Amino acid sequence: MVGLEPGITPLPIIVAYFIIAVGIAFFIIKKSSKKLNAIDLAIVGVGGALVAIADHIVGDAIFLPSGIYPIINPPVWFRIFVFFIVIGAVRKVGSGMLTMAVFDIVGDLIHFSFVGEPLWLIEDVFTYGLMADIVIFLTGGKIFAIGEKLKSRFDFLLISALEGGALGFFFSFVHPFFTYGFIAPEVFGFVPDQAEITYLFVTYIPGDILIGAISAIIANRISKVIR
Amino acid sequence: MNLVDVVISWFFVIFGASFPLYLLLVAIGIKGFEQLTHYVEKNTIMHKVNPLTKLIILLLITIVASQSIWWIGFMLGLIGLIFFIPLQRVRLIILFSVTQIFGMTWGFSVFTPPSLLLEIFHKLNVIWTFPSYFQIMGYVPDLTIQALIYGFQVSMRVWGMFIFSMLVLLTTTTSQMINALSKFKVPLGITFAVTIAMISIPRIFETADTAYKIQVMRGEKKIIALFQSIVPTTIFLFKNAKITGISAETRCFMESNSRTELDEIKLSEVDKIIISLAIILTIVDLYFVAIGLIPAIPLHG
Numbered sequence: 001m002v003g004l005e006p007g008i009t010p011l012p013i014i015v016a017y018f019i020i021a022v023g024i025a026f027f028i029i030k031k032s033s034k035k036l037n038a039i040d041l042a043i044v045g046v047g048g049a050l051v052a053i054a055d056h057i058v059g060d061a062i063f064l065p066s067g068i069y070p071i072i073n074p075p076v077w078f079r080i081f082v083f084f085i086v087i088g089a090v091r092k093v094g095s096g097m098l099t100m101a102v103f104d105i106v107g108d109l110i111h112f113s114f115v116g117e118p119l120w121l122i123e124d125v126f127t128y129g130l131m132a133d134i135v136i137f138l139t140g141g142k143i144f145a146i147g148e149k150l151k152s153r154f155d156f157l158l159i160s161a162l163e164g165g166a167l168g169f170f171f172s173f174v175h176p177f178f179t180y181g182f183i184a185p186e187v188f189g190f191v192p193d194q195a196e197i198t199y200l201f202v203t204y205i206p207g208d209i210l211i212g213a214i215s216a217i218i219a220n221r222i223s224k225v226i227r
Numbered sequence: 228m229n230l231v232d233v234v235i236s237w238f239f240v241i242f243g244a245s246f247p248l249y250l251l252l253v254a255i256g257i258k259g260f261e262q263l264t265h266y267v268e269k270n271t272i273m274h275k276v277n278p279l280t281k282l283i284i285l286l287l288i289t290i291v292a293s294q295s296i297w298w299i300g301f302m303l304g305l306i307g308l309i310f311f312i313p314l315q316r317v318r319l320i321i322l323f324s325v326t327q328i329f330g331m332t333w334g335f336s337v338f339t340p341p342s343l344l345l346e347i348f349h350k351l352n353v354i355w356t357f358p359s360y361f362q363i364m365g366y367v368p369d370l371t372i373q374a375l376i377y378g379f380q381v382s383m384r385v386w387g388m389f390i391f392s393m394l395v396l397l398t399t400t401t402s403q404m405i406n407a408l409s410k411f412k413v414p415l416g417i418t419f420a421v422t423i424a425m426i427s428i429p430r431i432f433e434t435a436d437t438a439y440k441i442q443v444m445r446g447e448k449k450i451i452a453l454f455q456s457i458v459p460t461t462i463f464l465f466k467n468a469k470i471t472g473i474s475a476e477t478r479c480f481m482e483s484n485s486r487t488e489l490d491e492i493k494l495s496e497v498d499k500i501i502i503s504l505a506i507i508l509t510i511v512d513l514y515f516v517a518i519g520l521i522p523a524i525p526l527h528g
Contacts, residue, residue: 038480039472041416045423046431046468050461052424053431057251057260060330082461089465101417102424108392187293188381191343199365222458226465 008192009181017178021126025097028137032093040090041098043226047086048102054078056107071203079103079128080171080208081215084144084164087132088219089226091141096132100124119183127174135167144216146223160220161213168212169205176200236357239370243333247326254322257436263319263393265429266400271313273398278407280498281395285388287509292387295512296522297380303387310394320393327389328382335378337366348373415481423471427464435460 036044059075086099104124136143145159176197185192255263273281292300304324311317337357344351355370362368399407404425408418438460442452475481494502515521 036416037472038419038475039469041420042423042468042472042475043465045420046427046464048420049424049427049431050464053428085461085465098417098420102420105421106424106428188384191340193338193340196338196365222461225462226469 008185009177009197011182014178014182018122018126021130024134025126025130028093028133032137034092034141036090036092036094036098040092040095043089044086044095044098045102047082047089048099049106051079051082051086051099051103052106054082055103071207073204073207076171076175076204077207077211080168080211081218083128083132084167084212084215084219085222087136088144088146088216088223091136091143091146091223093133093137093141096136097125097129099132100129119187123174123178123183127178128171131167131170135163139163144220144223146220156220157217160216164212164214164216164219165209166212167216168208168210171212172201172204172208175204232356233358236355236361239355239357240361243337247330250322250326250329255319255326257432257439259319259322261429261432261436263316263323264396264432267314267316267397269313269398271310271398273310273394275497276501277494277498278395278399278403279410279494280501281399282407282411283502284505285391285395287505288391289388291509291512292384294516297383299512299521300383300385300387304383304390307387307390307394311390311397314397316397320390323393324386324389328379328386331382331385332375332378335381336374337370339367339374339377341367341369341371341374344371344373344377347377419475419480423468427468430467431460431464434463438463 055075055078059078083096083099083103087096090099101121101124104121108120132143142148144163145156148156148159150156150159180200181192181197288303292303308317308320311320341351350373351369352372353369354372354375357366357368357370359368367374404422408421409415413421435456438456439452441459442455443449445452447455512521
């Protein structure tokens with residue numbers, strides 16, 4: 001039998017992360033005063049489906065398996081782009097995790113099937129979704145400077161780009177260490193390569209930061225039209 | 228390495244990326260996607276089965292395919308294809324399957340370390356050598372027959388589940404799915420959001436198609452029209468979602484945590500037989516895997 005070591009992310013790290021993540025998720029949901037209403041849920045529903053199509057159909061079609069990936073990474077970029085618009089439109093704690101849950105379920109249905117579930121669901125909800133919700137919580141529901149009373153347009157751009165870029169940076173950890181480094185090997189039965197993980201991580205960072213910043217600025221503008 | 232080899236290597240890279248894209252956008256197209264994701268109104272066996280039964284079968288197929296050798300997934304996929312005949316979606320599902328299988332096979336074959344392949348196959352037959360700088364992009368130096376076989380085997384682990392997932396999507400209405408999710412005690416808010424999402428899938432394609440055609444009619448080039456249709460599509464869909472949310476709120480949605488049902492769907496005798504049979508077959512498969520009669524691949528020789 002062939003082992004998955006040494007490439008695989010150590011199990012204790014994965015378990016510790018998700019235990020802490022669940023704790024933080026409960027904490028911020030409990031502390032948050034604004035609850036999701038039917039309009040928010042409807043936007044999250046449509047948004048989750050849009051994210052799934054943008055990522056798993058449009059994005060994957062471009063990404064497949066070009067050597068340019070992951071320097072230019074359409075599925076992840078499209079995911080970030082649409083996801084930021086959705087959380088920008090709702091701006092309530094829980095919207096990030098719920099959007100990612102919907103994205104995951106719809107994505108399963110239209111593309112990857114249910115192989116590996118519920119691992120993907122847990123990963124998406126408590127990584128991308130939770131990270132977005134933490135920013136919503138920390139900004140008091142004014143993520144990407146939406147709803148802020150700032151003096152100049154430059155301030156809006158700066159805050160949006162900073163928050164979007166920061167989220168993009170944290171998103172960069174997810175695919176190399178969680179998806180490729182742990183869950184995919186368990187599900188598909190391949191051995192992860194340590195060099196590939198390092199390569200993925202290094203190449204994800206600039207792209208995710210850039211697209212995160214751009215998406216946040218666009219989300220800032222689109223959310224005003226939607227709500 | 229001479230220039231011809233470099234050109235051929237890059238051709239492989241570009242072909243690997245563009246062939247699935249061609250199938251997706253040209254052979255299937257937006258209309259094809261709409262047909263592959265929209266409920267098909269027919270009276271087949273899959274329509275008669277309880278959605279809960281379908282979800283349980285899907286879960287069991289996932290367990291079986293992910294634990295067993297590749298040809299189990301392949302066989303499950305072939306069985307699933309039969310159910311697409313009365314739905315008249317065979318051509319579309321085959322084309323969509325090819326994009327998935329080709330993409331996964333190619334993706335795994337150029338990125339899988341040869342050391343792993345040697346452990347599984349014990350020998351490697353090199354069919355192409357990439358330029359050394361391809362390793363910067365994560366490519367392995369040599370493309371081998373064993374790498375292609377390995378990639379195909381990995382894709383087959385997923386194919387059976389993929390086929391049955393599409394089958395559930397084509398033969399289950401949204402309200403049936405809500406009932407199934409409610410049975411699983413999923414919170415009402417999440418059920419609502421997922422339901423809206425499922426309704427939205429074909430609507431997204433319709434809206435995107437319309438927005439794209441309007442941009443083309445305005446005289447934009449096709450690729451520019453594609454990008455210019457993103458924002459109008461998004462805004463239109465979100466505004467519709469807002470109206471849906473308001474409609475739900477005016478009908479006191481979520482005033483209580485549980486939903487009432489006028490006509491409760493129950494598991495029929497046929498459903499019970501199908502579920503029992505599926506569970507027995509799953510247990511048999513897992514037993515055969517455990518004793519080594521069915522190898523689990525690629526990790527278990």
